[in-house]
Amino acid sequence: MTSVVTSTPKPTALITGASRGLGAAIARELAPTHDLLLGARSAAALRDIQREIPSATAWPVELTDYGAVVAAVAPIRRLDVLVHNAGVADLGTIADSSVRQWRHTLEANVIAVAELTRLLLPALRVANGHVVLINSGAGLRANPGWASYAASKFALRAFGDALRLEEPALRVTSIHPGRIDTDMQREIIAGEGREYRPEEFLTPETVALTVRNAIHTPRDGHPTEIILRPHR
DSSP states (O other): OOOOOOOOOOOEEEESSOSSHHHHHHHHHHTTTSEEEEEESOTGGGHHHHHHOTTSEEEEOOTTOHHHHHHHHTTOOOOSEEEEOOOOOOOOOTTTOOHHHHHHHHIIIIIHHHHHHHHHHHHHHHHTOEEEEEOOGGGTOOOTTOHHHHHHHHHHHHHHHHHHHHOTTSEEEEEEEOOBSSHHHHHHHHHHTOOOOGGGSBOHHHHHHHHHHHHTSOTTOOOOEEEEOOOO
């Protein structure tokens, strides 16, 4: 009698902002255990990470183009993990801020996250899935010059708290890392007029490992909030 061995399909994870920096690091961490959908504004932006992970599927869409997002999520019937990593950091004092800056920051960091999650809820419910929100230390405290960004991250934390209560079959994890050694961080430090010292910051790989560990937490545990700071 010949036994038939059937392989269990990998769970599927969608990572937004996956073309570089932390998003690409998360993709590398999850690639051995998940089928990946890698999000970015364009397919061209994803070419380098797709060369590294040829099994991954490009998922190019502008997340604030909500009609395009509806079309992009339509084929997704089951989703085990949704990692919201995409976002913007448009910094400045309240006195120097503008309506455009506030709208841009809240649109990218909160509204687009809420809408993508809403559209994917049926697929997440099928899998009893896991939503991971890459938040920030700015989602726990506001510093001078960071008002609009901190407001968006406080709102993102509130969104995660509400989602966790409204969808008890899902797991929802807010991750609050300190500053990370990325291209975005270099731009921020340049704007602050300081010398860039990468040793002061978390590596993308460390934060990505934290994301992976949260996702791999056994189902009897619910990692709701993780705060990660540089150890120096």
